[in-house]
Amino acid sequence: MFYRENGQFKTTYRADQQIFPILQDRMAITALLLVGFALVPMLASDYLFRAILIPFLIFSLAAVGVNILVGFCGQISLGSGAFMAVGAYAAYNFFVRIEGMPLLLALLLGGVSSMLFGMVFGLPSLRVKGLYLAVATLAAQFFADWMFLRVQWFTNNSPSGSVSVSNLQVFGLSLESPLAKYIFCLSLLVVIALLAKNLVRGAVGREWMAIRDMDVAAAVIGIRPMYAKLSAFAVSSFIVGVAGALWGFIYLGAWEPAAFSVDQSFRLLFMVIIGGMGSIMGSFFGAAFIVVLPIFLSQFLPALAGLFGVEISTAVVSHAELMVFGGLIVWFLIVEPHGLAKLWSIGKQKLRLWPFPH
Amino acid sequence: MAFFLETLLGGLMAGMLYSLVALGFVLIYKASGVFNFAQGAMVLFAALAMARFAEWIPLHLGIANPIAANVLAFIGAGIVMFVVAWVIERLVLRHLVNQEGTTLLMATLGITYFMEGLGQSIFGSSIYKIDIGMPKDPVMILESSFEGGILINKEDFYAAIIAAALVALLSVFFQKTATGRALRAVADDHQAAQSIGIPLNRIWVIVWCVAGVVALVAGMIWGSKLGVQFSLTTVALRALPVVILGGLTSVPGAIVGGLIIGVGEKLSEVYLGPYVGGGIEIWFAYVLALGFLLIRPQGLFGEKIIDRV
Numbered sequence: 001m002f003y004r005e006n007g008q009f010k011t012t013y014r015a016d017q018q019i020f021p022i023l024q025d026r027m028a029i030t031a032l033l034l035v036g037f038a039l040v041p042m043l044a045s046d047y048l049f050r051a052i053l054i055p056f057l058i059f060s061l062a063a064v065g066v067n068i069l070v071g072f073c074g075q076i077s078l079g080s081g082a083f084m085a086v087g088a089y090a091a092y093n094f095f096v097r098i099e100g101m102p103l104l105l106a107l108l109l110g111g112v113s114s115m116l117f118g119m120v121f122g123l124p125s126l127r128v129k130g131l132y133l134a135v136a137t138l139a140a141q142f143f144a145d146w147m148f149l150r151v152q153w154f155t156n157n158s159p160s161g162s163v164s165v166s167n168l169q170v171f172g173l174s175l176e177s178p179l180a181k182y183i184f185c186l187s188l189l190v191v192i193a194l195l196a197k198n199l200v201r202g203a204v205g206r207e208w209m210a211i212r213d214m215d216v217a218a219a220v221i222g223i224r225p226m227y228a229k230l231s232a233f234a235v236s237s238f239i240v241g242v243a244g245a246l247w248g249f250i251y252l253g254a255w256e257p258a259a260f261s262v263d264q265s266f267r268l269l270f271m272v273i274i275g276g277m278g279s280i281m282g283s284f285f286g287a288a289f290i291v292v293l294p295i296f297l298s299q300f301l302p303a304l305a306g307l308f309g310v311e312i313s314t315a316v317v318s319h320a321e322l323m324v325f326g327g328l329i330v331w332f333l334i335v336e337p338h339g340l341a342k343l344w345s346i347g348k349q350k351l352r353l354w355p356f357p358h
Numbered sequence: 359m360a361f362f363l364e365t366l367l368g369g370l371m372a373g374m375l376y377s378l379v380a381l382g383f384v385l386i387y388k389a390s391g392v393f394n395f396a397q398g399a400m401v402l403f404a405a406l407a408m409a410r411f412a413e414w415i416p417l418h419l420g421i422a423n424p425i426a427a428n429v430l431a432f433i434g435a436g437i438v439m440f441v442v443a444w445v446i447e448r449l450v451l452r453h454l455v456n457q458e459g460t461t462l463l464m465a466t467l468g469i470t471y472f473m474e475g476l477g478q479s480i481f482g483s484s485i486y487k488i489d490i491g492m493p494k495d496p497v498m499i500l501e502s503s504f505e506g507g508i509l510i511n512k513e514d515f516y517a518a519i520i521a522a523a524l525v526a527l528l529s530v531f532f533q534k535t536a537t538g539r540a541l542r543a544v545a546d547d548h549q550a551a552q553s554i555g556i557p558l559n560r561i562w563v564i565v566w567c568v569a570g571v572v573a574l575v576a577g578m579i580w581g582s583k584l585g586v587q588f589s590l591t592t593v594a595l596r597a598l599p600v601v602i603l604g605g606l607t608s609v610p611g612a613i614v615g616g617l618i619i620g621v622g623e624k625l626s627e628v629y630l631g632p633y634v635g636g637g638i639e640i641w642f643a644y645v646l647a648l649g650f651l652l653i654r655p656q657g658l659f660g661e662k663i664i665d666r667v
């Protein structure tokens with residue numbers, strides 16, 4: 001009843017090709033942005049910002065990046081953690097070594113460094129694909145793990161191997177309070193997600209999808225595989241790199257290489273699978289899911305066990321978390337390979353026709 | 359010279375163990391086209407099962423003889439791996455027939471997480487030890503031909519022999535038995551094999567069982583070397599470049615690849631490591647495999663990849 005396009009006539013190509021062609025979608029997005037920028041800051045507590053909202057925003061950004069590579073271009077990557085690490089450490093080096101380096105520029109330069117790193121490790125994708133490529137990206141992961149642990153130069157010769165940043169400012173505004181951090185991450189996320197959305201619905205995005213669906217056929221109809229794959233690696237690792245820099249700078253504040261281990265790579269891949277491969281929106285769903293699920297389980301499982309009079313240790317909760325993650329991955333792959341985003345769009349489709357099923 | 363040979367031999371023996379894990383990957387990929395990322399989790403799961411059974415059997419059944427207890431524990435863990443294989447086929451693979459390789463890879467990632475969680479919640483997550491009575495003292499050989507002789511770890515030596523025996527056994531199984539022939543037929547062409555009456559589902563269970571047993575043997579050897587703990591899963595990650603180097607579809611490739619990686623890792627660590635800060639074992643194998651991929655994407659013994667539209 002509320003989600004119908006009746007009467008929304010498009011008289012120009014511009015109107016037909018906009019990002020959200022349906023009025024209700026535009027309204028929903030505007031409302032969502034208003035909630036994000038105005039309502040949430042008024043209502044949320046510091047705990048909510050720190051434990052859920054900020055990680056959610058940063059993971060969403062990273063998931064958008066991974067989704068571009070895995071979901072849109074079909075190049076499976078197990079090295080996203082490495083791209084995050086490169087973004088974080090490069091941004092750190094730019095920030096610390098260059099006097100008066102603005103934070104925003106350092107973050108973006110971190111992204112650019114990650115982009116170059118990603119392109120180097122994306123080179124094998126021109127020769128191999130699928131399973132072999134997954135292993136090739138693991139090489140990036142292990143190489144980065146080692147590099148930031150052993151090569152002192154990257155950590156500015158810090159003796160403990162961990163690095164930290166402080167006194168973060170953007171345009172003269174301090175980024176110390178959780179609220180300021182939240183607004184900063186949200187702004188960055190909105191801008192980058194919008195750019196990514198536009199990219200994937202444009203010519204470049206279509207090339208990526210053609211490569212994903214069948215690369216040989218795509219090459220036959222005149223798409224250059226090298227250009228398409230490397231551009232996907234570049235864009236993806238840029239976004240993931242910025243997310244990594246945010247993770248280090250904004251969320252952690254002080255970090256060591258273990259913060260970007262292979263587990264982080266897997267977690268990002270899970271976000272993409274659960275959220276929806278090949279959907280920018282899905283990245284947000286996936287990130288929300290992966291951030292909230294452990295918190296939910298750690299609250300819910302002891303409560304559930306308490307009903308039966310059983311004590312549950314944190315170890316059991318963490319094992320249960322692994323099992324739930326694993327089970328969900330398999331379940332989604334079997335039942336709904338396009339993830340939560342697909343469920344969302346099915347819901348919208350039903351609403352469009354409601355109350356008539358056909 | 360003696361030191362070089364010592365490193366080389368150490369590398370070869372470590373490589374044999376990598377081949378063992380790599381073999382698990384190759385077996386499953388050959389027969390079902392699934393790149394089984396869960397091999398590491400299976401190694402951990404099997405080793406955990408065996409370590410705990412070996413503890414429980416003397417406790418509850420009153421069998422005090424350590425050899426008998428170990429054998430029983432091995433059999434018990436083997437049965438557990440059979441059940442695991444059956445469940446995986448039933449619940450996961452059967453629903454993902456004809457899906458793309460990457461989807462299957464991600465499904466095995468899910469299985470990995472599930473098994474890691476399940477294994478640790480059933481068997482506990484501390485460090486356990488498997489004691490199969492392998493001598494641990496090093497021996498000197500060839501003292502006459504080299505100054506100082508060559509130091510060899512006996513444990514590594516026996517482990518390498520067990521691994522080699524298993525590989526030989528599997529080769530015979532694949533080449534000489536009817537089931538082995540059926541497995542190879544399925545590997546060549548699913549549909550053709552099915553059309554001449556080879557039951558695909560049963561073959562998959564068998565393959566995953568064999569891979570489970572391989573994981574058990576690998577877990578047993580690595581477990582008695584390093585102790586059974588979570589880090590065993592990373593052994594499988596170390597074995598991945600082996601598969602890439604040797605080719606995903608080739609059993610000899612897994613062995614030769616394992617030896618090359620084992621030797622390469624040790625030599626690079628000893629001769630290259632000091633210049634770049636050490637610890638390069640972690641990524642050296644990967645970069646080696648990566649460089650190799652650029653030259654020969656299908657691996658040493660892999661089949662040529664032909665693309666068709």
